[in-house]
Amino acid sequence: MSYASDSHLVIIPTYNEIDNIEEFIIQISNFDVSVLIVDDNSPDGTSKIVENQKKIHNDRVFLIKRKKKSGLGSAYKTGFKWALENNYISLTPLCLDMTDKNYLKNIWEEKSPKSLGMDSKKLDQAIE
DSSP states (O other): OOOOTTOEEEEEEESSOTTTHHHHHHHHTTSSOEEEEEEOOOTTSHHHHHHHHHHHSTTTEEEEEOSSOOOHHHHHHHHHHHHHHTTOOEEEEOOOOOSSTTHHHHHTOSSSOOOEEOOHHHHHHHHO
């Protein structure tokens, strides 16, 4: 499976974010980005909310449901690997922080999001 290589991807690790994830996806849909949620088997139903949002934003919201809680660093690593496999060339790793209602607007005050460029050869070696 291959997605648009000119798209920007935001990677969000989650664990028990049922109170925040829907609002986050609604807010991020205002930006020209795709979002990958890497859920660490949240017992609160976070992934079910993401599945519902995928139906609304079908080609911009993606979900990886992991079988156990493996931690933040591992979640980002999983997201980076997925980004490479799906031809994304820029990405923004974020923590889900909905305490500030202007969270996303503050991150992207300019028209283009802050991003990390990826050197696929070096990143492939780093995530193995």
